[in-house]
Amino acid sequence: MSISANATSTAPVRPGGTLERWAERHLRVLMLAPTVLILLGLTIFPSIYMFYAAVHKISPNPDVPWDFVGPGNFLRLLSDQQFHVALLNTAVFTIAAVTVEFALGLGLALLLDKYIRRMTFLKTVLMIPMMLPPIAVAITWKIIYEPQFGVLNEIMFRLGLPAQAWAGDVDLAMFSIIVADVWQWTPFIFLLMLAGLASLPVEPYEAAELDGASSWRQFWDLTVPFLKPVIAIAVLLRVMDALRLFDLVFILTGGGPADRTKVLSLYIYQVAYRFADPGYAAAISLFVLFATIILSTWFMKRMRLAE
């Protein structure tokens, strides 16, 4: 009996040396370590380094040491007129482009839901704009908008309408960029909505039909609540992407005319590379990063996505 008790209370002797035993004990940590290290290297370190750069005045001359300026670069944001213009333009673009893309994407999905589900070819065609490289989209629209030889003005001319400068007109430049962005990204919203509609349960609609609910009532009280998570994800992704707009502006207008399309990403690029002031560029980038995080968190809470 005692022999048996001893046998059960003594841990079995494992083969291998101390290192092997230690490795086995910490296997979970060891397995996670490479991922954590890569994450630290690729995400955390650059973020910390960016913050370090943002509190310094960095000379393009490598022999001049970095000058610690504390919150100086962040305080510059308050008085920098070009930053204010870029911030306003980014906000205008984001609100207008995402609103139109959402309205069109959802509207098209509702209209075509019943007809398109099995038409894989049509879905592929609709996905083409968002599969194109942004630079290719920008160049295509530059050719379309070209005031003298562009196809858009040629159509206007043939219709007897006055030619427009489009991307070169102070009043139309932002509109032109929004149209190009809507063309590229409406299919993204459309496909997400289509997927959401395809996964809706049938029973609530059948019950609503029996109760005599109108189509509008069904849409508002059933479709919208059911689609809410999809809507939230789609809008969130588009807002985050719109805040980073660069390619279209860089190619189509360069931020002009008269600064009407200068957005934050373009301004960060100019400050970092054209004006050789990476410290200040890091400060603006951090501002954009925190603004995006705050906006996204607020939005997720509002849409109760976290739940």
Add this chain to the structure above:
Amino acid sequence: MLRRLFFTLAIVASVLALNGTARADITILVPSSSEGDGLRAAAADYSKLKGTKVEIVQAPYANVFEQGANAGATKSGVFDIILMDDPWIPFFAENGHLEDLTPYFKSAGMEGPDSDFLSKSLAICRNPYNTGPYVCLPYVGNAQMFFYDAAKFKEAGVDAPKTWDDVLKAGKALTDKGGGRYFGYVFRGGQGNPVVADFMPIFWSYGADLFKADRTKVTIDTPEGAAAMKTFIALRDISPKGVESYNANEVGTALAAGAAASSINWPNWVATFEDPSQSKMVGKISYSTIPAGTKPGSSEIGHWTMGIMAASKNKQEAFDFTVWATSAEQIKISATRGNPPVRTSVFTDPELTSQEKFRHYPVLMEAIQASTPRPRHPKWPEIENAFGIELSKAVAGTITPEEALKNSQAAVEQITGLK
């Protein structure tokens, strides 16, 4: 099977790429344009001749500046030579990115570049301008010229435009007659570098300048500046709609397609205008120096110059290549490849000047000798951006020309700390 093939190809590509850069004796950063193409061809010739492997890295215009500045700031030594646009020279030189060429000339038994180079071409390669040591050698002799359709100008009552008033007179008549499809003038009105580049010659031709000669005072908002701005806005009024966003390609296309009668332009466009596959205007475009305002006209100089990076590990090889590539023989070959020369002997070489495609050489040589460099300031990119925003606003009509001058004065004063 497919995965294995892809993996093998990736390894082969990586090895080839590493091999290519590792074995290069000299690496040169150049723009992806005719200037860079010319140097690429020269590098291939040099490799065959001397057995030195020259690696050419081509990038779009703005990226050449950015990559060069990054390489300089990090002392990476990744590039031995950079082909620079001349307004970049103060930035690269004053931030310690460029090698002083004086000791290399001395050890080669030379006092400096020979006197066959045009004096204005050499002046820009010294930092400070025309007085300091040589930090580069000129390679492509760009300076703006005035391009115009002589037949159309004659139709409009101006034989050969000598002044901006002549241009306005003929240009207005042609635009009025064009019915919105043909214009008397076209220019680069895009915000930033484009609009500044096309405004500066007009600015100078009215006796205005950005700074006082000794660079102690900003002098944009002056009566001379106002006169230049008045002409610039009048030229806008006879230009195509949308000129606010035009850059070199749009201006070149408008001229080559016969949709505009005149513009300020760079000489590397001559090859396009004289190429039947790209132009409807072959043999029809005339070239002249910049028209006069209240003062003689002056082109903006825009030379491409070869500088040796201070962090280069192959400086002597880089110097040898630079001297070879800018020799009279090589500059002549470069000219036949479409890049304007920087040497008197090439500009006046009968073998070239007898050819139709080089008929603009006498005008170009005169334009270079009458040219003005953009203000030599290490913060020029920032100054150009600020000035370009205000000019863009004036061209777009969102502010008055007077406001544009006043705002530019204030912005440049703030950037430079000058009053």
